[in-house]
Amino acid sequence: MTPAQNGKDQATGAVATAAPLLVLKKLDKRFGGTHALKAVDLAFETGEIHAIVGENGAGKSTLIKLLTGVYPRTSGEVFWEGKPVALATPHEAIALGINAVHQEVVLCPHLSVAANLFLGDEKVRYGLLEHGAMVRAGQKILDDIGFHLPAAALLSTLTIGQQQLVATARAATRGTRFLIFDEPTAYLTRSEATQLFALIQRLRANGVTIVYISHRMEEVFQLADRVSVLRDGQLVGTQKVSETNEKALITLMINRAIEQVHYKESVPFGNEILRTEKLSGKGFQDISIRVREGEVIGLYGLIGAGRSEFVQSLFGRFPKTGGQIFWDGKPVEIRREKHAISRGIALVPESRRDQGLCLNLGVGLNLNLPIYHRLSKVSVINPFAETAAADKQIRDVQIKTASRDTLASSLSGGNQQKIVLGKWLNHGAKLFIFDEPTTGVDVGTKAEIYKLLAQLLKAGAGVILISSYLPEVYDLSDSLHVFRRGRLVATHDSAHQSEKALHETILTQALGV
Amino acid sequence: MSVQAPDEARQMAATKKRAQFSALLGLTLVALLALMWILLAFSTRAFWTYGNISNLMRQGTVVAILAIGETFVIITAGIDLSVGAVVGFSTVIIALLLGSGVPVPLAILITLLGGLVIGAFHGFGITKLGLPPFIMTLATLTAIPNIGFLITNGATIQIQNDAFSSFSTGDFLGVPNLFWMVIVVAIPAYILLHHSRYGRYLFAVGSNREAARLSGVNTVGIVYMAYMVSGLCAAFAGVLTSIRLTSGSAIHGQGLELEAIASSVIGGASLFGAIGSVHGPLLGSFILTTISNGANLMHVNSFWQKIITGGLIIVIVYFDGIRRKKR
Structure with missing residues (x-):
């Protein structure tokens, strides 16, 4: 069977003749009052x-x-190969051959890669586990699908990207016929993403149906045969990728035209x-950079290139071992986070759920957390000042929330990100460190986050931006520093070259090829 | 904008519902307590008498105070198993101090200081040595009573002090002195938890310690505070116990930690942290006290009392969980 037979041509061209694998009819889901x-x-x-695209x-x-049978549906029907199925439990979905690779890794970090691959389906002889056999078989699986990963290693010793690949390998090798990817490249390096795309193409060639969910449009156009757009719980269109373009999709997704997704207003430094x-x-090692008021400094590099370690040290996480930090022209010591915060450095962390928010507490409390010392006298909070500060920030940053007491967990990802930003606006920080600010954030919210960024710059703040998403760092930064293996290997000021040429230069520098 | 409007209305309604639920939890506990009192008043004549009600208030005091302190710890997603042991230890300390002629106010002060030191030690073990709260306080639960026994050679020390014994039976404005002590603890605890920035930090630490730390909260200090509040409450409960029993022994207060935790949880605190109040554990502790008081009056076997209590904990917390999920 050649890919051409069973690949793109059949899927897009011969839709009418082939019976679809999975059909949804009037599928409906409500959570209490919410019609999801x-x-x-x-x-x-x-x-x-x-591909399935849509805002958060x-x-x-x-x-x-x-x-995947995690939730029961409220109404509607699902047909698998023409037969109605209930899909009431995850077990039923897996038995049919439906698997998913989730955005967050759901595996056991304390077990080996091989043990995770065989979890729930262990090789057993006389009631005892066959560790050796599983490691060998696991390694063969990984080698076969082209992932360069050690099967005997503990999962927790791998990077998040590598763990994501393990999860993919696990899902891809269990008799899967229908595989769902939810933002699979969010944490992957470029080469890992390439390995993943190769696997996806191969799975399709073998007749596996792939559902690919991503905010990254170029991936949708690179990989997918067809794309469906969801908006507010409704399917607003399904099109062949060859018959649409990025702009049209975005317009469908948000129901309003976006002029430019990455935009930046120039602010005098x-x-x-x-x-x-x-x-x-x-x-x-030996990193020298400078941030001025109104300036965005982009840091680009592969995961493990030292960008994150560098900014964490600016934030007092890991104290420096050499060199000097100057704040306002004066040499300073930043040995703890509170030194950084009290000077006016704010870290907008990569994982807002793990590091940025108190999810089961109110929006207002989250917003006010860095400034409670200002809202209280002798530690007793002035309730009027507290509500006023929260409401002002909700208005200023345009957080869509019913009230300041709404739990942060009930907000969408983009609005949660706005809380994380809003609390530092409240605090009046001078230097903002953004660590992957738009991971898993939809187009509309992304534009709003960029708008906030512009707002910060106009107010005289400086920004250090870390992103693995090159178009983003490239478009937003006034100067771009490329990291490789812990060193600063290149610095680019505003783009003079054509965009594509510079992209290639930067990538070459980051990869060191 | 037009798409947004119904969304907002829906969220608004959800928030209102949530506020109602929260009020409902408080109300259901009050209603449960009231229902128990009404049933008891009808089934036994001895219940609804001045003597018994003030007795019930006295009986509930110690657990109520322990439960308030315990709630501070539980909000940080921790647990303090040592509070019963600290009660016993504190009775020993104050009995010794009074026996050697130390004036009452100073003796109380020193005993309370002891509670603070034990709490700080817990904070040290949890934040600096990285021990899980369960293990750290299990260790002190094991060790502290035996320090008490070593000091007294296993004996019980009698307290000969008239001011002491008259305090425990006396009342003020018709309310037992001991119950006033609950109010003396509850009001500052309420202000600290719900109206001070440290209270907000406590919830933040319990919800997401990392996020709190990145927001500039001194999370280590907050954990210390929680265990020191719990230690202080336990020492104060110890002082009150020594007053009630006019004796000091490390055996006093044995097992009270479980009643304190149960009161806190019945009162709506979540062992996963970030949820809890001051009025919750108060209601919880008096529900538990009412069960044992009522059961005694009705001559229910004490084994049954504990079985009923256990069952009730499961039922109340189960329904509370359902209510939370519905949010």
């Missing part, structure tokens, strides 16, 4: 890559959870806020 999915009609062909809260996650001279620490 509204009468979705959709057919997935055998061996197609079907559009119903993508709900759809995945219905297909003011005084220097922070400067490092030959700063060294765990994972980075």
